[in-house]
Amino acid sequence: MFNKWQAQRWWAENYDRVMELYNVQRLHRQAFPLPTPPRSEDEASF
Template sequence: MFNKWQAQRWWSENYDRIKELYNVQRLNRNAFALPTPPISEDEASS
Protein backbone atom coordinates (compact mmCIF):
# COMPACT_ATOMS: atom_id res chain seq x y z
CA MET A 1 0.00 0.00 0.00
CA PHE A 2 1.23 3.49 -0.85
CA ASN A 3 1.78 6.06 1.82
CA LYS A 4 0.82 9.67 1.08
CA TRP A 5 4.24 10.68 -0.28
CA GLN A 6 4.60 7.60 -2.47
CA ALA A 7 1.15 8.24 -3.92
CA GLN A 8 1.97 11.88 -4.67
CA ARG A 9 5.21 10.83 -6.34
CA TRP A 10 3.46 8.14 -8.40
CA TRP A 11 0.85 10.61 -9.64
CA SER A 12 3.46 13.24 -10.48
CA GLU A 13 5.40 10.65 -12.51
CA ASN A 14 2.38 9.04 -14.21
CA TYR A 15 -0.22 11.82 -14.54
CA ASP A 16 0.42 12.57 -18.23
CA ARG A 17 0.42 8.88 -19.17
CA ILE A 18 -2.84 8.18 -17.30
CA LYS A 19 -4.47 11.29 -18.75
CA GLU A 20 -3.55 10.18 -22.28
CA LEU A 21 -4.48 6.53 -21.68
CA TYR A 22 -7.98 7.39 -20.50
CA ASN A 23 -8.39 10.42 -22.79
CA VAL A 24 -9.03 12.72 -19.84
CA GLN A 25 -9.33 16.40 -20.59
CA ARG A 26 -8.63 19.04 -18.00
CA LEU A 27 -11.95 20.63 -17.16
CA ASN A 28 -12.51 24.30 -16.60
CA ARG A 29 -14.19 24.79 -13.22
CA ASN A 30 -16.52 27.35 -14.80
CA ALA A 31 -17.74 24.73 -17.28
CA PHE A 32 -20.03 23.41 -14.55
CA ALA A 33 -21.52 26.80 -13.70
CA LEU A 34 -24.97 26.87 -15.21
CA PRO A 35 -26.26 30.17 -16.50
CA THR A 36 -28.85 31.81 -14.30
CA PRO A 37 -32.25 31.74 -15.98
CA PRO A 38 -33.79 35.13 -16.65
CA ILE A 39 -36.34 36.34 -14.12
CA SER A 40 -39.85 36.46 -15.49
CA GLU A 41 -41.82 39.70 -15.23
CA ASP A 42 -44.16 38.05 -12.70
CA GLU A 43 -41.25 37.13 -10.41
CA ALA A 44 -39.65 40.56 -10.77
CA SER A 45 -42.78 42.37 -9.66
CA SER A 46 -43.28 40.30 -6.49
Protein backbone atom coordinates in the same frame (compact mmCIF):
# COMPACT_ATOMS: atom_id res chain seq x y z
CA MET B 1 0.32 -0.28 -0.12
CA PHE B 2 1.42 3.26 -0.89
CA ASN B 3 1.85 5.79 1.86
CA LYS B 4 0.75 9.37 1.19
CA TRP B 5 4.14 10.57 -0.09
CA GLN B 6 4.64 7.58 -2.37
CA ALA B 7 1.18 8.12 -3.84
CA GLN B 8 1.88 11.81 -4.50
CA ARG B 9 5.18 10.93 -6.14
CA TRP B 10 3.51 8.25 -8.31
CA TRP B 11 0.87 10.74 -9.51
CA ALA B 12 3.53 13.37 -10.23
CA GLU B 13 5.41 10.86 -12.38
CA ASN B 14 2.40 9.24 -14.09
CA TYR B 15 -0.27 11.97 -14.36
CA ASP B 16 0.24 12.65 -18.08
CA ARG B 17 0.19 8.95 -18.95
CA VAL B 18 -3.02 8.33 -16.99
CA MET B 19 -4.75 11.35 -18.55
CA GLU B 20 -3.77 10.17 -22.05
CA LEU B 21 -4.69 6.54 -21.40
CA TYR B 22 -8.20 7.42 -20.24
CA ASN B 23 -8.60 10.26 -22.76
CA VAL B 24 -9.40 12.85 -20.11
CA GLN B 25 -10.23 16.26 -21.54
CA ARG B 26 -8.12 18.89 -19.81
CA LEU B 27 -9.21 22.49 -19.36
CA HIS B 28 -6.79 25.12 -20.56
CA ARG B 29 -5.95 27.25 -17.54
CA GLN B 30 -5.57 30.36 -19.68
CA ALA B 31 -9.14 29.99 -20.96
CA PHE B 32 -10.59 29.14 -17.55
CA PRO B 33 -8.54 30.86 -14.83
CA LEU B 34 -10.38 29.29 -11.93
CA PRO B 35 -8.55 28.90 -8.62
CA THR B 36 -7.93 25.27 -7.76
CA PRO B 37 -8.44 24.27 -4.13
CA PRO B 38 -5.62 22.42 -2.36
CA ARG B 39 -5.83 18.65 -2.70
CA SER B 40 -5.13 17.97 0.96
CA GLU B 41 -4.92 19.71 4.32
CA ASP B 42 -1.12 19.40 4.22
CA GLU B 43 -0.91 21.34 0.95
CA ALA B 44 -3.23 24.04 2.31
CA SER B 45 -0.70 24.92 5.01
CA PHE B 46 2.04 25.82 2.50
